[in-house]
Amino acid sequence: MASSLLSRQLTRSLRPNLHLAAPGCRYVSKTAAKPVSEFEYDAPSMKTPVPGPKSKNVGAVNFFCNYEESRGNYLVDADGNRMLDLYTQISSVPIGYNHPALMKAVTNPIHLSAFVNRPALGILPPENFPEKLVESLLSIAPTGMTRVQTMACGSCSNENAYKAMFIWYKVKGNVGLSRRKLRTHMRHPHYIVFLQGPGCPDLSILSFMGGFHGRTLGCLATTHSKVIHKLDIPSFDWPIASFPRLQYPLEEFVRENAQEEARCLEEVEDLIVKWRQKGKPVAGIVVEPIQAEGGDNHASPDFFIKLRNIARKHGCAFHVDEVQTGGGTTGKFWAHEHWGTDDPADIVSFSKKMLTGGYYHKDELVPDKGYRIFNTWMGDPSKNVFLTEVLNVIRRENLLDEVTRSGKVLLQGLYELQAQYPHILSRARGQGTFCAVDARDDVTRDNLLLKTRDKGVLLGGCGDRSIRFRPALVFKEYHAHQFLNIFNDVLSEYK
Amino acid sequence: MASSLLSRQLTRSLRPNLHLAAPGCRYVSKTAAKPVSEFEYDAPSMKTPVPGPKSKNVGAVNFFCNYEESRGNYLVDADGNRMLDLYTQISSVPIGYNHPALMKAVTNPIHLSAFVNRPALGILPPENFPEKLVESLLSIAPTGMTRVQTMACGSCSNENAYKAMFIWYKVKGNVGLSRRKLRTHMRHPHYIVFLQGPGCPDLSILSFMGGFHGRTLGCLATTHSKVIHKLDIPSFDWPIASFPRLQYPLEEFVRENAQEEARCLEEVEDLIVKWRQKGKPVAGIVVEPIQAEGGDNHASPDFFIKLRNIARKHGCAFHVDEVQTGGGTTGKFWAHEHWGTDDPADIVSFSKKMLTGGYYHKDELVPDKGYRIFNTWMGDPSKNVFLTEVLNVIRRENLLDEVTRSGKVLLQGLYELQAQYPHILSRARGQGTFCAVDARDDVTRDNLLLKTRDKGVLLGGCGDRSIRFRPALVFKEYHAHQFLNIFNDVLSEYK
Known part of the structure; x- marks a missing residue:
């Protein structure tokens, strides 16, 4: 297989140790050796052009893919175009396409039953499922959380x-209708009519402008x-607070950004009271x-710690949605x-790169009765x-170390490109x-x-005018350089 | 394998052509030959007892299962108890456990990529996916529907x-805020604040008492x-209409049931106006x-046809939820x-036995723009x-013929059992x-x-006091008789 995958033109074009040359020249901050991997392509x-003739543009479809031929960081389309993928199916491919470890897992007879017999996990789990969760999801549980509930997708x-x-x-606060009174209602022959009334309280979830948590109602x-x-x-009529709009570069706007975060936190408290x-x-x-x-909007650790404290102070649960960041x-x-x-x-939800949806939670968040959080498959x-x-x-x-390393190369490259093309790019972060540039x-x-796509790199947008980078975890320094070279070409030609 | 699966005690106990004997005696209306199937158990x-010692009762968990050892209509638990399964993971197992056709599909190299590379189907589908849908979901599309949208589960x-x-x-009726006015709002620097206002209209979905359509908000x-x-x-404050409560046996209550259905239809129209x-x-x-x-509540074809006409008359879309019935x-x-x-x-949703969620819809229900019905995986x-x-x-x-045949045996048996045990059972339907008895x-x-479970048959409840039967499609007359015998034993011993 390897021979058919090797395409060395681009690798050869990487010249060693050339720092940023004049605008329009090739961007090569550094070269990195191609990591040894039999199963991936080189470039x-x-x-x-994309979409090519075999990709008919239907609705939101970008193009059709040949997943059989895709490998590692490279997505191949129906026309045989092979792209370095920094979008990875909206950030949902953890270790690249057709990873040998996953190929082996499917064909391992020991797993056959898990694929063929999808259980109603909430009532009839496989006998070894609790141990499997300890081995997988619970081995990476966030601090303070020992429980996990699997679900099918991020929205669920x-x-x-x-x-x-x-x-x-409701259970902790016993707010509104008393439980005893409710039990009386439930025995009423037409109890179901109460379900638009006292049984379904007017509670709310506070969220942020620019936030995204899914698209079910x-x-x-x-x-x-x-x-x-x-x-x-x-x-629903639920409160929406401002999320900080930080100014970049961060080190030049320390005071302004601190003020902006304080303003948003104050708004959160005001909305809770209101x-x-x-x-x-x-x-x-x-x-x-x-x-x-919403546009890769960051805030400081200080902002989140204070927000978490506000939640605690006002008796609200604090839910961190890590569907895309986790x-x-x-x-x-x-x-x-x-x-x-x-x-x-108190609760951390996930999906995408985790391949299964679900959420971790503290013990207090266990419902008071079974079947209150329930559906057929539950994962x-x-x-x-x-x-x-x-x-x-x-x-x-x-x-994770590789991600840190390649992330540094990527972000450093973006800093340099925005310095070189200030009329096009700004706010690299x-x-x-998990990077972005505007x-x-x-x-x-x-x-x-x-x-950039026509030159062989697949990227995604977010927010009004941001480009987001969401490569797989097998994205190495080598790939970062490959992208930066191509992106530099695009920028140098851009009018 | 076959020898370890054979357990003939129960088969031998089936005596031929004995019609209903006195109460307390074995129920044997007829025997049916065990269908030839290498891969299934006999009984x-x-x-x-269930749950056995290896099934720790945790929350809503009924017991832990050994899916590797389960076959066809028989579910095996962690303690080696083998049960005839008439509940099938809340009605979600189409052709029994470990069906050889499914085992073969997983191990077929041609499908490997579909398992290993889950795409963002809405934007980057596999090149052959449209053809695959024609072969599968579209080959069984309901009358008048040529489009299908896959989703992960029934709720989604x-x-x-x-x-x-x-x-x-909204698009057809252009109700409320005009599209042009809205576009102006959207360009407003704080357009997002409008999203609790004119952009999110107070529309409603009319549903029925006793209905179940999922548990997301x-x-x-x-x-x-x-x-x-x-x-x-x-x-939400959405209208809820009464669903007919038919009286059984149907042939004795023709007039009453017709009146009941008319009453509910009238209520539907009143609610739409209100x-x-x-x-x-x-x-x-x-x-x-x-x-x-909600309790296996049936209504006549006439009711549904009239309901569908009411929807048409008032310009409401008509959504038939076939998640459990399909x-x-x-x-x-x-x-x-x-x-x-x-x-x-206008729209038919499915999941469970279909193994994937989704819905069929008419052309008119295609949104006016891409990305309006969208999530990461979309199936x-x-x-x-x-x-x-x-x-x-x-x-x-x-x-489907087998289901009709075994369903007749099952329902006939339930009729006879309710005649024999009128103080325990009623309303077989x-x-x-897809049967039930109260x-x-x-x-x-x-x-x-x-x-019944302790005697080796797994059943489910629904509504207040109904028993529901939801066997797989490979449930044969043989299995119906097996169940009826065991159920008769339970009823004859019941005080």
Whole structure:
């Protein structure tokens, strides 16, 4: 196989130790040896513009893919174009395409039953499932959390995390209708009619402008990244606070950014009080450690620690949504680890790179009765088979260190490119390989994405005018340089 | 393997052609030859009470299962108890455990990539995915529907079906804020604040008492099967109509049942008018062809056809939720086929036995723009690999005919048992193997479920006091007789 995968043109074009030359010249800060990997390609290889003739553009479809031929960091499309993938299926591919460890897992007879017999996990789990969870999800549980609930996807995870917070809030606080009174209602022959009344309290979840937590109706009420997501869909009257808009470079705006974060925190407290007075108390606060869909908006650890304290002070649960930030992409397994606190959250939801949805939670968040958080499948043990392999690969190959290393090269390269093309790029930022840079406007951003794609690198946009980088955890320094070279070419040609 | 699977005690106990003997005697209406199948067991085999010592009872968990050893209609638990399974993971196992066709599909190298590389289907589908859908989901599309949207699970399917109806309702009707005015709002620097206002209209979905459509927040607003599902969770102010409560036996209550259905239909129209006046117009009506979780409540084809007409008359979309009834269990692929109409619905959602979630819809329900119905995964091509095999097996083995045949035996047996034990059982009803019978009260129902389980048959409850039957499509007359014998034993011993 290896011979058919080798394409050395681009590798040869990497000249050693040339620092940033004049604009328009090749960007080569440093070369890095191609990591030895039998199963990956060496470089992009483009045969047609993208989408090519075999990709019919249908609705939102970008192009059709040949997943059989894709390897590691390289996605191959239906026309045989091979692209370095820094978007990875909206950040959901943990260790690249067709990783040998995952190929082996599927064909291992020991796992056959997990693929073929999908159980109703909530009532009839496989006998070894608790041990499997200890080995996989619980081995990477956030600080202070010993429980995990699996779900099918990110939206389901957040929907159920919200429910867990509502139940927790009512059970602890015994707010509104007393439990005894409710039991009386429930015995009433038409008790079901009460379900728009006292049984379904006006509780709320506080979320942030620019936040994204999914697009089912509960999640959508807390999603505020793009208008089109919410348009025409009924929503709840829940409070929305401002998320800090930091100014870059951070070291030049220390005072302004601290003030901005203080302003947002004050607004959070005001909204909690206001919604309590409205009779719609805030049961939980939900926040992303880095607002991803909303434009890669960062805030300081200090902001999150203070926010967590506000939640505690007002008796709200604190839900950190790590659906996009989790799984190692920031150089730590969970982005909230960068805050350096030992009580980061009451609930942490995940999906995407974790291959299964779900959420971790504290003991207090266990519902008072069974079946309150429930659906038919409640996850999928076959995804846990893959996750176990992914975690083995992460540990064996020290991928979090690799992410930190390649993330530094990537971010440093972006700093240099924005210095070189200040009329096009600004606000380079990131943690690990979870990086972003802003284009001067949305049209420029969209053009840059298309031009870079035609040169063999797949990127994604987020927010109004940001480019987001979401490579897999097997993205190495080598790949960062490869991208930076190509991106430099695009920028140097950009009018 | 076969020798270890054979357990002939029960088979031998089936005496030929004995019609119902006196109460307390063995129920044997007829014997049926064991269908030739190398891979299945012959009968239940119980070693301990259930849950056995190896099943620790944790929360809602019933017992732990040994899926490796389970075969066809027989589920094996962690203690080696082998049960005839008429509940099938809450009705979600289409062709039994470890079906050879599915085992072969996983190990077929051609499918490896579908398991290992989960794509973001909405933007980067595999090149052959449209053809695969034609072969699988679209080959069984309901009348009048040529489009399907895959999703991960039943709740996601319904959430997104509701969104599709809201979008359709607004786009067709141009109700409320004009699109041009909205575009102006969207350009406003703080447009996001409008999202609790004009952008998110007060639209509603009309649902029925006793209905179940899932437990995420949007779905839950239309779910009214059990109070505990909704307790403490905020909801929408959406109209809920009565669902007919038919009296049995149907032939004795023709006039009463027709009146009851007319009453419910009138209520539906009243609610549509009332909610329109309230400023929360009904964008869609959602209904199950048989209310499953709510207690296996049936209504006549006439009821559904009239309901569908009411939806059309008032400009509401008509959504038939076939998550539990679909996939062949009623003897037709979709339960709504029993209505005999060529315009049954605008949207039909599915999951469970279909192995993937999703919904079919008419062309008009395609959103006006891409990304309006969207999430990261939007389904899972590996589930489609299995579904294709399932459909092949259904066709090859004429499983819909088998379901009709074994369903008749099952229902006839239930009729006879309720005649024999009128103080315990009543209201036997069903379509195909999708059957139910009521116990005299909830305590009796729960006891019957446990006693039957200890004798080797796994059943589920639904509604207040119903027992529901949800066998796989490979449930044959042989298995129906096996169940009826065991159930008769339980009833004859029941005080």
